[in-house]
Amino acid sequence: MRIPALVLLASLCLVSGCNNDETPTDPSDPLPSSFTQIYSDTLTRGGSGFFSFFVPEQGTVAVLLVSLTNTGTTTLVNTPILMALGIPAGTGCAPLTVGGTSTMATPGLAAQLRTSIAAGTYCIRVSDAGALSGDTDFVIRFVYPNPPQFVTSPFTETFASNLTVGGTATRSFISNNQGALAITLTDLGGSSSLVATIGVGVVANDGTGCRFAMLIETTAGANPQISTPIDSGVYCVRIADAGRFTDTVSFSIRLAHP
Amino acid sequence: MPSRVSARLALLLSLVLVAGACNDDSPAAPSEPPPNSGGAPIVESFTGTLAQNGSTFYSFNVPQTGQVLLTLITLREDGTDSTALVSLGIGNPVGTGCNVLTGSVIAAGASPQVTTTQTPGVYCARLGDVGNLTAAATFHVNIARPR
Numbered sequence: 001m002r003i004p005a006l007v008l009l010a011s012l013c014l015v016s017g018c019n020n021d022e023t024p025t026d027p028s029d030p031l032p033s034s035f036t037q038i039y040s041d042t043l044t045r046g047g048s049g050f051f052s053f054f055v056p057e058q059g060t061v062a063v064l065l066v067s068l069t070n071t072g073t074t075t076l077v078n079t080p081i082l083m084a085l086g087i088p089a090g091t092g093c094a095p096l097t098v099g100g101t102s103t104m105a106t107p108g109l110a111a112q113l114r115t116s117i118a119a120g121t122y123c124i125r126v127s128d129a130g131a132l133s134g135d136t137d138f139v140i141r142f143v144y145p146n147p148p149q150f151v152t153s154p155f156t157e158t159f160a161s162n163l164t165v166g167g168t169a170t171r172s173f174i175s176n177n178q179g180a181l182a183i184t185l186t187d188l189g190g191s192s193s194l195v196a197t198i199g200v201g202v203v204a205n206d207g208t209g210c211r212f213a214m215l216i217e218t219t220a221g222a223n224p225q226i227s228t229p230i231d232s233g234v235y236c237v238r239i240a241d242a243g244r245f246t247d248t249v250s251f252s253i254r255l256a257h258p
Numbered sequence: 259m260p261s262r263v264s265a266r267l268a269l270l271l272s273l274v275l276v277a278g279a280c281n282d283d284s285p286a287a288p289s290e291p292p293p294n295s296g297g298a299p300i301v302e303s304f305t306g307t308l309a310q311n312g313s314t315f316y317s318f319n320v321p322q323t324g325q326v327l328l329t330l331i332t333l334r335e336d337g338t339d340s341t342a343l344v345s346l347g348i349g350n351p352v353g354t355g356c357n358v359l360t361g362s363v364i365a366a367g368a369s370p371q372v373t374t375t376q377t378p379g380v381y382c383a384r385l386g387d388v389g390n391l392t393a394a395a396t397f398h399v400n401i402a403r404p405r
Binding site: 037039041049050051052053054087088089090091120121123 | 302304306314315316317318319350351352353354379380382
């Protein structure tokens with residue numbers, strides 16, 4: 001009776017020996033399951049550019065044209081440009097031919113293009129549809145998958161400090177939900193006639209700071225000076241002396257989030 | 259006798275187990291299709307001008323697993339054939355460029371300088387000056403890929 005036991009033991013060893021599929025595989029970096037990327041560059045008059053990215057599985061990509069400014073300035077451009085989702089091909093980006101994958105867009109804080117795509121390599125193509133009067137700097141943010149929604153109640157935060165003559169102050173903030181953002185300059189040195197510029201946008205990744213979707217000159221008041229649709233994400237608000245300060249002044253900005 | 263019978267049964271059982279283990283019941287992995295099984299490869303021409311210290315890339319689709327061959331056929335500086343070494347590689351389009359996975363520093367010639375096997379996807383061929391060009395150069399790269 002000892003022989004069968006030995007044979008069984010030997011057989012089990014052989015079984016283990018046959019199990020050679022356990023060879024460790026090379027570790028590889030996991031594919032990102034979500035990302036937020038910033039594409040900033042200069043669009044020449046009549047020109048185009050593109051940015052390639054890979055999505056590991058079916059999902060919704062949200063493309064937001066944040067900012068358009070005359071190259072080398074902070075002057076906002078409100079001329080629509082063409083944004084299209086495509087596939088890298090040749091020396092360019094071949095737009096997809098299915099509906100909902102291209103749009104004429106002006107800057108904002110809510111995605112102008114939102115569409116579901118299968119796994120694969122894609123590109124965002126921006127081009128002048130003929131309306132730009134000169135070279136234009138742009139900032140595009142795209143998020144995959146669709147910006148998450150957090151179950152939070154609307155809330156308000158205050159950005160208050162002092163502003164020197166010719167100075168600026170910037171604050172980053174997070175929008176947890178898609179909805180409406182209201183920005184109110186509630187106080188500027190206790191004056192109702194003093195003017196400052198307020199801008200709201202996204203921090204670019206090229207070291208140029210806050211790139212604005214909207215930029216206004218305003219006095220302080222009780223009602224929102226900026227109201228705009230906004231996606232969830234990270235944004236920035238900046239206040240600056242519009243060139244009329246004679247002394248350091250205090251300010252208070254109220255951000256009412258969706 | 260009973261013990262000899264049971265020993266034989268155990269031996270038989272063990273051999274069956276061994277055979278079963280070596281002949282796994284899990285489905286066999288599908289065999290890889292032979293490269294370029296869809297017929298003759300398609301050749302795409304990538305032509306243009308390579309700036310001094312610059313780079314340029316061309317994106318293409320690989321619809322099925324197979325060989326991709328890159329051939330820098332001509333490189334001309336100031337209108338004459340150049341023997342300058344340049345980088346040629348295959349990679350993935352990422353951002354505003356081409357992230358090279360496989361490549362080498364080569365001179366123009368008739369034989370493929372970069373040969374790889376790629377799974378289906380979108381790839382790019384990237385040509386770059388590594389400091390050897392004395393002027394902008396016109397070039398012609400052939401990209402042979404599965405049909």
